[in-house]
Amino acid sequence: MFDxxxxxxxxxxxxxxxxxxxxxxxxxxMGVAALLPVLGKNDTERRVMINSIAPHWDxxxxxxxxxxxxxxxxxxxxxxxxxxxxxLAMILVLAALWLRPIGMDYRAKIDNPQWxxxxxxxxxxxxxxxxxxxxxxxxxxxxxVPFEFNELLMLNYKGGFLDLLTPFPILCGxxxxxxxxxxGSAFLGLKTDRELCARSSKLTVIVATITAFLFIxxxxxxxxxxxxxxxxxxxxxxxxxxLLKHVVKFDGLLxxxxxxxxxxxLVPAAGVASLFLCSIMALFQRSGLAFVLSxxxxxxxxxxxxxxxxxxxxxxxxxxxxxxxLWDSTSxxxxxxxxxxxxxxxVPIILGYTAWCYYKMFGRLNNQYIRDNSSSLY
Amino acid sequence: MFTDVxxxxxxxxxxxxxxxxxxxPLTIGLSFLLAVMESLYVMTGKTIYKDMTKFWGKLFxxxxxxxxxxxxxxxxxFGTNWAYYSHYVGDIFGAPxxxxxxVAFFLESTLVGMFFFGWDKLSKRxxxxxxxxxALGSNFSGLWILMANGWMxxxxxxxxxxxxMRMEMTNxxxxxxxxxxxxxxxxxxxxxxTTGALFIMGISAYYMLKGRDLPFAKRSFAxxxxxxxxxxxxxxMLGDESGYELGEVQQVKLAAIExxxxxxxxxxxxxxxxxxxxxxxETDYAIKIPYLMGIIATRSLDEPVTGIRDLQAxxxxxxxxxxxxxxxxxxxxxGNKSPETLAQFDELKKDLGYGFLMKKYTDKVTDATEEQxxxxxKDTIPTVAPLFWSFRxxxxxxxxxxTVVGLSFIQTCRGKIANNRWLLRSALLAIPLPWIxxxxxxFVAEFGRQPWAIGEVLPxxxxxxxxxxxxxxxxxxxxxxxxxxxxxxxxxxxxxxAKRGPSxxxxxxxxxxxxxxxxxxLVDLH
Numbered sequence: 001m002f003d004x005x006x007x008x009x010x011x012x013x014x015x016x017x018x019x020x021x022x023x024x025x026x027x028x029x030m031g032v033a034a035l036l037p038v039l040g041k042n043d044t045e046r047r048v049m050i051n052s053i054a055p056h057w058d059x060x061x062x063x064x065x066x067x068x069x070x071x072x073x074x075x076x077x078x079x080x081x082x083x084x085x086x087x088l089a090m091i092l093v094l095a096a097l098w099l100r101p102i103g104m105d106y107r108a109k110i111d112n113p114q115w116x117x118x119x120x121x122x123x124x125x126x127x128x129x130x131x132x133x134x135x136x137x138x139x140x141x142x143x144x145v146p147f148e149f150n151e152l153l154m155l156n157y158k159g160g161f162l163d164l165l166t167p168f169p170i171l172c173g174x175x176x177x178x179x180x181x182x183x184g185s186a187f188l189g190l191k192t193d194r195e196l197c198a199r200s201s202k203l204t205v206i207v208a209t210i211t212a213f214l215f216i217x218x219x220x221x222x223x224x225x226x227x228x229x230x231x232x233x234x235x236x237x238x239x240x241x242x243l244l245k246h247v248v249k250f251d252g253l254l255x256x257x258x259x260x261x262x263x264x265x266l267v268p269a270a271g272v273a274s275l276f277l278c279s280i281m282a283l284f285q286r287s288g289l290a291f292v293l294s295x296x297x298x299x300x301x302x303x304x305x306x307x308x309x310x311x312x313x314x315x316x317x318x319x320x321x322x323x324x325x326l327w328d329s330t331s332x333x334x335x336x337x338x339x340x341x342x343x344x345x346x347v348p349i350i351l352g353y354t355a356w357c358y359y360k361m362f363g364r365l366n367n368q369y370i371r372d373n374s375s376s377l378y
Numbered sequence: 379m380f381t382d383v384x385x386x387x388x389x390x391x392x393x394x395x396x397x398x399x400x401x402x403p404l405t406i407g408l409s410f411l412l413a414v415m416e417s418l419y420v421m422t423g424k425t426i427y428k429d430m431t432k433f434w435g436k437l438f439x440x441x442x443x444x445x446x447x448x449x450x451x452x453x454x455x456f457g458t459n460w461a462y463y464s465h466y467v468g469d470i471f472g473a474p475x476x477x478x479x480x481v482a483f484f485l486e487s488t489l490v491g492m493f494f495f496g497w498d499k500l501s502k503r504x505x506x507x508x509x510x511x512x513a514l515g516s517n518f519s520g521l522w523i524l525m526a527n528g529w530m531x532x533x534x535x536x537x538x539x540x541x542x543m544r545m546e547m548t549n550x551x552x553x554x555x556x557x558x559x560x561x562x563x564x565x566x567x568x569x570x571x572t573t574g575a576l577f578i579m580g581i582s583a584y585y586m587l588k589g590r591d592l593p594f595a596k597r598s599f600a601x602x603x604x605x606x607x608x609x610x611x612x613x614x615m616l617g618d619e620s621g622y623e624l625g626e627v628q629q630v631k632l633a634a635i636e637x638x639x640x641x642x643x644x645x646x647x648x649x650x651x652x653x654x655x656x657x658x659x660e661t662d663y664a665i666k667i668p669y670l671m672g673i674i675a676t677r678s679l680d681e682p683v684t685g686i687r688d689l690q691a692x693x694x695x696x697x698x699x700x701x702x703x704x705x706x707x708x709x710x711x712x713g714n715k716s717p718e719t720l721a722q723f724d725e726l727k728k729d730l731g732y733g734f735l736m737k738k739y740t741d742k743v744t745d746a747t748e749e750q751x752x753x754x755x756k757d758t759i760p761t762v763a764p765l766f767w768s769f770r771x772x773x774x775x776x777x778x779x780x781t782v783v784g785l786s787f788i789q790t791c792r793g794k795i796a797n798n799r800w801l802l803r804s805a806l807l808a809i810p811l812p813w814i815x816x817x818x819x820x821f822v823a824e825f826g827r828q829p830w831a832i833g834e835v836l837p838x839x840x841x842x843x844x845x846x847x848x849x850x851x852x853x854x855x856x857x858x859x860x861x862x863x864x865x866x867x868x869x870x871x872x873x874x875x876a877k878r879g880p881s882x883x884x885x886x887x888x889x890x891x892x893x894x895x896x897x898x899x900l901v902d903l904h
Contacts, residue, residue: 055495058446059488062479068453069476076468076544083457083464084843090458091853098447098860102867105443109871151711153543155461156844239541331469332539332546339476346480354488360499361492375884376497 004237005327007336011074012310012326014343018070020302022063023131023179024295025354029057031184033100033127034177036120039188039199043116047370047377050104050123052191054378055361057104059354061097073339077153077242077329078313082137085145085157089133089164096129108378127184128177135176138305139169142254143225144317149243158318168225171218172305178211179298182278186294189287193364197287204282204290208297212275215301219255219268222308227253228315234327242328247320257307264307271300384842386850387459390857392824394451396817397861401445403816406520406567407574408438409486409513411605412493416509418601420502429887430598431509432497433880434578439494440871444864446487451857453479459850463831463841470536470547471526471832478522486515520570521563528559531827532627533835538727540710545835561623562823565616568609569819572779573812575606579786580809581876583802590889592796594880599805600790607787610780617776618674625675625683628833630693631826632675633686634762635769637661641685645672651770654762659687686759694755699726700733701751705744731835732758738839757837760828768818768825775815782808 002010032053040046072079083090103122107115143166146158185207188200232246250256258264278293309315315323330336370377412431419427453475456464464472489512496505529536535552536545547553579602585595624632632638637654638646639661648671652664675683703726709719735754736743746754782804789795795802827833831841875882881890 051495055491056488058491059484061446061450062484062487065450065453065483066476066479068457069472069479072456072464072468073472073476076472077465079457079468079472080461080464080843083454084459084461084845087458087843087845087849088852090454091856094451094454095856095860097450098864101443101447102864105439106867106871109440109875151708153465154844155465161849239539241542331472332542334547334550335469335473338473338547338550342477342480346484350480350484350488353485357488357492360496375882377495 002333002337002340004333004336007333007340008236008326008330010340011070011330011336012306014340015067015070015074016303016306017347018063018067020299022060022067023134023298023302024183025060025063026057027131027180027183027298028187029053029060029100029184030127030131031180031182032188033103033123033184034131034181035127035184035188035200035203036124039185039196039203043113044367044370045196046116046120047108048192048196048365048367049188050107050378051370052188052365054104056357057100059357061100070339070343073335074331075313075324075326075329076331077240078324081145081147081155081157081314081324082141084155085147085159086137086140086164088161089137093130093133096126099123100126104378108374127180131176131180132173135173136164136169138176139172140164141314142172142222142305142308143168144228144249144315144320144323146318147316148319148322153243168218168221171214171221175211175214175218175301178207178214179294179301182208182211182275182294183291183298186278186282186287186291189282189285190291191364193366197364198285201282201285201287201290204294205279208275208279208282208290208294211297212272212279215268215271215275222254224252225254226251226317227256227308228312228320228323229253229256230311230325234311234325236327238328240328240330240332242322242324245321245325245328247315247323249315249317249320254308257310267300267307268304271297271304274300383845383847383850384839386847386854387842387845388838390459390850390854391455393854394448394455394857394861395824396820397865398445398448398452399816399820400813400865401441401448402520403566403570403573403812404441404577405438405445406516406570407572407609408434408441408577409509409516409574410571411574411578411602412438413506413510413513414601414605415598416506420506425887426594426597429880429883429885430594432883433594434598435493436875436882437577437581437872440868440875442490444868447864448861458853459843459845460831460841461843463836466544466836466841467533467536467832468544470529470533470545470553473547473550474522474526474529474553478519478526482515482518482522484515486512486519489515517567520567524563524566525554525556525559527823528556528562529553530830530832531562531823532556532558533832538730538835540707540723540727543711545832557623558627561616561620565613565620568612568616569812569816571609572606572613572783573816575602575609576779576783576805576808576812578602579606579783580806583805584876585879586796587799587802587806591879591881594888596796599786599795603783603787603790603795606783610776610783614776614780617773621674622677628826629684630686630689630759631765633684633689634760634765634826635822636671636683637664637762637766638671638683638685639687641682641688642671644676644682645669645679646675646683647671648674649766652766654766656762686762690755690759693732693758694751696729696732697735697751697754697758699729700731701736701743701746702733703727703730704733704736708744731830731832731837734840735829735837738837757829760826765822765826768821772815772818772822775811775818779808779811779815782811 032049036046040049099122103119107119148156185200185204226249228247228249230245231248274293274297278290281290311325313324313326412435415427416431489508492508493512534556535549537548539546578598582595582599585591637649639659647666647668650665650667652661654661706723736746739750740746786805789798829837831838881888
């Protein structure tokens with residue numbers, strides 16, 4: 001069996017990889033869906049957009065499901081605390097995501113303009129709502145969530161749905177929407193041709209630039225937000241009990257990890273740089289590079305938030321010592337070992353066959369293709 | 379109707395799970411049948427098998443979409459509505475869910491897109507491999523989910539840890555080879571195969587009755603009836619095996635299903651029908667078959683089957699020990715970790731769950747009154763009548779399906795099925811039966827687990843999230859409104875495409891297009 005401390009670090013990275021994988025892959029599905037009214041001028045164009053993601057969106061969504069399952073298995077108390085505290089927000093995400101399979105799969109099966117319009121709205125909701133809420137959720141994790149435990153480790157959440165909507169989390173929600181839209185339009189630049197491709201590239205330039213500025217604004221605003229610091233000695237390989245440590249909440253110290261290790265600033269810097277470069281590449285119609293840079297920016301943005309929190313996962317704003325950290329909220333050593341072994345073996349295989357699928361479906365779609373295959377396509 | 383958030387969360391979970399389970403069995407069954415059909419296409423090179431794969435694949439897709447949408451809810455609902463459950467057993471329960479997503483669901487979902495859109499991009503063999511892997515993925519997915527569910531019924535390979543205040547895995551192999559899981563998995567996927575088979579048989583029978591697309595319908599029917607025959611036989615046999623397994627590990631559930639109030643002398647008789655009465659703890663107007671129960675539950679003629687009254691009395695003793703265990707746990711949690719306390723706790727901790735039952739009645743568990751203890755012991759027995767009846771509905775549906783599929787299979791082998799109109803009509807009418815059986819079976823398994831979320835470890839009343847009722851009402855409203863809408867659209871599309879038949883593929887080879895083509899030709903001639 002592996003060392004408990006290293007397992008805890010490794011599985012933190014596993015969750016990180018799954019979340020990044022989710023936003024990189026499903027990000028363009030959500031982005032394309034959200035951009036339907038902006039880029040698709042008529043039904044055929046919207047079908048081109050939808051069919052550019054049709055073979056892949058279902059597999060991409062599994063990154064989210066896997067992240068959910070992995071958080072359950074790796075950080076059971078975080079899974080419990082986060083999803084029950086953000087209850088209505090979670091239900092809203094789920095409801096939005098329910099609409100996607102319906103909108104995708106059923107849209108072309110009824111030849112009626114009103115029906116297709118309804119499906120377009122369903123897809124737009126499924127593309128806009130989840131990234132905003134994921135961003136807002138992350139923002140709330142960073143500034144702390146009002147919860148505490150009783151002696152049996154039962155959770156008591158003292159906030160409501162509207163308490164989630166403070167300025168910094170909202171800014172995070174906008175950044176999240178921004179990276180998803182950038183990813184969506186960059187993907188369309190790669191998968192479409194002629195006017196639709198030109199329009200997508202033009203939009204990528206704009207959205208990537210705005211997102212870069214939103215991300216910088218988030219960074220500046222975060223300097224007034226609180227940071228959580230463990231002030232008692234931390235045993236990193238003890239049984240998981242989040243009630244044994246002492247944590248203090250310091251105002252304005254959200255970025256304390258970056259102050260302690262200035263090299264870490266490279267990560268958010270990479271986020272800003274890749275967004276600007278993505279914008280430039282899109283301007284020169286280098287759609288492949290634009291897409292890669294947009295994906296890099298997603299990884300950087302998520303990592304930026306993860307580093308700011310480390311080793312916190314879900315700090316408590318009302319009882320900081322009850323905060324959930326990666327040292328005292330994980331599963332047992334045995335469970336972490338099992339999940340790690342499975343992940344190490346299976347994730348490369350997943351990446352392999354996913355890449356094969358994209359390779360097989362490679363190529364730009366156009367209006368003619370839709371007309372020729374009208375009955376078998378979405 | 380619902381007085382507290384536990385009931386609301388239970389109702390929401392039951393609704394979303396039963397709803398999701400409308401789509402799962404058909405996905406599991408059809409995915410395999412599609413693979414069989416496509417294999418025939420690749421082996422024989424006959425286009426009709428390709429058309430069959432594509433057409434039934436279209437119906438598979440309509441079903442799959444709602445399955446995907448509603449499966450998402452299941453993955454997150456443990457966290458949203460069952461926070462303490464997630465904390466308390468995530469160490470064991472989370473693992474199969476995470477592994478399911480990694481090894482099975484990824485495969486199924488990534489490749490299913492290639493199944494639909496890869497016909498022109500992949501070679502024949504590549505596409506066939508995709509179809510088989512999708513089927514394997516959906517079946518493996520079922521295995522891991524049922525492993526998690528089997529563990530809820532029979533929590534093996536785990537132990538309570540007072541330091542972390544939760545159950546922790548001690549042996550993963552035990553969790554994988556949980557006997558309940560093994561039986562449940564084969565019974566459930568076989569039920570899925572039956573569902574898929576009868577679905578194709580019923581719709582093909584409709585085409586034969588209408589005299590349309592006969593070669594297409596006959597071939598589909600033949601494949602499905604052979605597959606269905608094997609499936610329903612396995613379902614029934616494994617169902618019987620579940621009965622035996624229950625006799626071993628879930629005696630309360632078995633006794634409740636059978637309304638077995640008293641411990642009978644071996645071999646126990648089987649109550650065919652009757653009206654179970656929870657108040658008097660008797661079954662009124664019972665019709666019994668001698669010996670049968672003893673044989674099903676113990677595979678012997680001399681072992682008794684324990685009745686509800688005895689089980690309840692036994693559970694009362696466990697509640698008392700559970701209260702002691704709870705008291706010791708409080709001491710351990712507050713820092714008194716003397717070896718005596720630990721030793722005592724270790725001895726009693728397997729009954730800790732019974733102590734948690736008292737939480738429903740009092741916050742100070744150790745001060746529970748005699749009356750409260752009696753009430754908690756009574757709570758350990760689920761309401762008998764719904765279980766008794768759902769079980770009988772499931773079995774009756776299974777027998778009917780066996781008859782229809784069996785006769786159809788025989789007539790198909792004799793080559794006389796197309797002329798046997800009453801049998802075709804019964805196959806068409808039998809389409810809903812597997813769904814009724816599946817839902818009833820799922821209900822028996824889950825309602826029979828009450829009052830436990832995790833069998834004898836964590837009661838449902840402790841497992842729920844501490845949420846305001848208003849939040850759950852809102853989520854319930856969202857679930858009911860949207861799910862109903864989805865079901866209406868899904869059914870509409872299913873009926874629309876099933877009625878249209880293979881003509882929906884627009885290949886020009888099938889009924890409706892041919893009559894249209896002929897019309898076109900007539901128009902041309904004039």
